[in-house]
Amino acid sequence: MLKDFNKECPTVNDIASKKGPVDQWQIAAFARRRPRVQIPTGPHLFCIVFPREGKRKDINTLFAFRNSMNLINKDVVSIKDFSNKEIGHVLNVAEKMIPVAQGAKKSEMLKGKLLANLFFEPSTRTRLSFETAMKRLGGKVIGFDSSKGTSIEKGENIADTVRVVSGYSDLIVIRHPYEGSARLAAEFSKVPIINAGDGAGRHPTQCLLDLFTIRKEKGAIENQHVGLLGDLKYGRTTHSLASVLARMGAKLTCIAPQELQLPKEIIEECQERGTEPKLMNRLEDEIKNLDVLYVTRIQKERFPDPAEYKRIMSYYRIDKEVLGRGKKDLIVMHPLPRITEIASEVDSLPQAVYFKQAFNGVPVRMALLALILGGIK
Amino acid sequence: MKELKIQPIKNGSVIDHIPPGKALKVLRILSLPKKDTTSIISAVMNVPSETVGKKDIVKIEDKELDPDESDKVALIAPHATVNIIRDYEVIEKHALSIPNELVNIVKCPNPSCISNSNEPISPRFKVISKRPPIKLRCYYCEREPADIEAQII
Numbered sequence: 001m002l003k004d005f006n007k008e009c010p011t012v013n014d015i016a017s018k019k020g021p022v023d024q025w026q027i028a029a030f031a032r033r034r035p036r037v038q039i040p041t042g043p044h045l046f047c048i049v050f051p052r053e054g055k056r057k058d059i060n061t062l063f064a065f066r067n068s069m070n071l072i073n074k075d076v077v078s079i080k081d082f083s084n085k086e087i088g089h090v091l092n093v094a095e096k097m098i099p100v101a102q103g104a105k106k107s108e109m110l111k112g113k114l115l116a117n118l119f120f121e122p123s124t125r126t127r128l129s130f131e132t133a134m135k136r137l138g139g140k141v142i143g144f145d146s147s148k149g150t151s152i153e154k155g156e157n158i159a160d161t162v163r164v165v166s167g168y169s170d171l172i173v174i175r176h177p178y179e180g181s182a183r184l185a186a187e188f189s190k191v192p193i194i195n196a197g198d199g200a201g202r203h204p205t206q207c208l209l210d211l212f213t214i215r216k217e218k219g220a221i222e223n224q225h226v227g228l229l230g231d232l233k234y235g236r237t238t239h240s241l242a243s244v245l246a247r248m249g250a251k252l253t254c255i256a257p258q259e260l261q262l263p264k265e266i267i268e269e270c271q272e273r274g275t276e277p278k279l280m281n282r283l284e285d286e287i288k289n290l291d292v293l294y295v296t297r298i299q300k301e302r303f304p305d306p307a308e309y310k311r312i313m314s315y316y317r318i319d320k321e322v323l324g325r326g327k328k329d330l331i332v333m334h335p336l337p338r339i340t341e342i343a344s345e346v347d348s349l350p351q352a353v354y355f356k357q358a359f360n361g362v363p364v365r366m367a368l369l370a371l372i373l374g375g376i377k
Numbered sequence: 378m379k380e381l382k383i384q385p386i387k388n389g390s391v392i393d394h395i396p397p398g399k400a401l402k403v404l405r406i407l408s409l410p411k412k413d414t415t416s417i418i419s420a421v422m423n424v425p426s427e428t429v430g431k432k433d434i435v436k437i438e439d440k441e442l443d444p445d446e447s448d449k450v451a452l453i454a455p456h457a458t459v460n461i462i463r464d465y466e467v468i469e470k471h472a473l474s475i476p477n478e479l480v481n482i483v484k485c486p487n488p489s490c491i492s493n494s495n496e497p498i499s500p501r502f503k504v505i506s507k508r509p510p511i512k513l514r515c516y517y518c519e520r521e522p523a524d525i526e527a528q529i530i
């Protein structure tokens with residue numbers, strides 16, 4: 001008898017994301033590939049023993065996947081780890097958090113919980129926003145900012161740091177310049193990890209707060225016509241945003257100089273998710289059609305010739321006059337800090353929502369913390 | 378038995394239909410020969426084949442390749458077949474299929490990827506396209522290496 005070794009072997013995620021009973025062969029194939037993983041105990045019930053120690057979390061995550069509204073103990077490494085439904089749920093909870101974020105309502109939801117902020121690279125804004133979110137919910141925060149003076153400078157690796165800190169705290173927020181560092185941290189941590197920037201441009205909480213802002217200001221994400229403007233080539237945060245907007249049904253127009261246009265892979269990713277991004281070089285041709293204008297920084301370093309940089313910047317500068325050509329209810333977003341890409345005269349216009357957007361980081365992070373730590377279902 | 382270009386083996390494995398010139402690479406991927414075994418390994422290259430023009434063949438005596446192990450060969454030889462030989466007869470034959478995940482087989486070409494630092498982890502890739510051109514995505518940095526063969530460990 002020839003054995004059939006050609007059937008595809010599913011991964012944990014394949015099994016986890018499959019709704020309803022898991023096929024017996026899938027489990028068998030899975031178990032066969034990973035001798036240390038044991039499974040079958042009936043069609044609905046199965047248990048996985050992971051090779052690495054202390055990974056109860058994975059089992060919980062597995063069930064969290066299967067029951068998509070349960071975000072308890074979920075690692076937040078990439079926005080791709082969230083389904084549209086889960087994103088919607090986080091945004092709904094964030095909505096309810098606003099009065100608490102403003103200090104108008106008190107909450108003790110996360111009393112007794114401890115968050116560890118591990119910022120191997122300085123980022124005041126994001127770190128303060130997490131700290132605020134945790135404290136507004138009655139929790140406590142420990143941590144460090146930049147690796148100067150920490151054991152990292154003495155050569156300790158992230159894996160060890162995370163193993164140690166996950167013994168102290170209930171959740172770890174990490175920022176590190178190496179690409180993929182948050183994924184690694186999640187592998188070694190006994191407690192959930194939130195990625196606050198990992199050098200690869202993955203910054204899922206920024207992405208969630210951007211989505212929250214669009215939904216809050218425009219009432220929905222679906223069918224909104226979003227213009228992404230600026231450096232769309234190197235800005236990898238913008239890549240994640242484009243891809244998630246595409247799968248949530250927004251219309252996309254990418255406005256950038258030829259040499260800074262959205263990379264081919266990301267365009268294909270958007271197409272696979274059902275949105276055909278329109279590519280343009282000049283804003284003036286398109287602004288009248290937009291509901292949302294998302295401005296990003298164009299870095300000087302991208303242009304060896306300062307005159308060329310100046311010329312490019314003059315096309316992409318947002319001021320009163322430019323906005324005058326747009327819809328009345330257009331909103332202008334920016335991840336901040338901005339340099340000269342948006343004139344300060346715009347700040348007082350109703351279109352300018354970038355400061356509200358920055359504030360939205362707090363309720364969105366509160367929602368995530370509450371959901372992950374089980375303060376809310 | 379039909380005429381064999383290579384000496385028949387009594388027991389072991391034969392990897393057939395390897396693209397011409399890649400036999401030694403296949404052995405390297407399988408880390409063969411292993412230091413502590415006496416298993417005789419032979420590679421035959423540029424064998425005329427009725428189906429694929431030319432091919433390479435690798436014979437490994439006294440070792441039955443485990444499909445888990447041999448699947449990674451599919452990275453460079455997607456159409457290869459593994460034949461298990463017992464008592465001069467082919468008793469099992471399977472096509473290779475690339476696994477969904479590759480651990481410690483390909484390294485990440487991205488110098489700022491955490492898998493290239495001093496962390497206690499192995500390079501790990503998700504296979505996002507099994508059909509040629511094969512596409513891999515680094516589990517850590519999510520980048521997709523352009524030249525996979527050059528990154529095989």
Ligand SMILES: Nc1ncnc2c1ncn2[C@@H]1O[C@H](COP(=O)(O)OP(=O)(O)OP(=O)(O)O)[C@@H](O)[C@H]1O
Pocket residue numbers: 381382383384385386387391393434436458460462464465466467470
């Ligand atoms: N005893 C053996 N020793 C060494 N090689 C063998 C032995 N028996 C078969 N082979 C080789 O193994 C491969 C598969 O043998 P098989 O007899 O199944 O050939 P086939 O019918 O041409 O198969 P396929 O359809 O896979 O090409 C061939 O390359 C053959 O030369």
Ligand SMILES: [Mg+2]
Pocket residue numbers: none
């Ligand atoms: Mg043949």
Ligand SMILES: [Zn+2]
Pocket residue numbers: 180485486487490491492515516517518519520
């Ligand atoms: Zn990588």
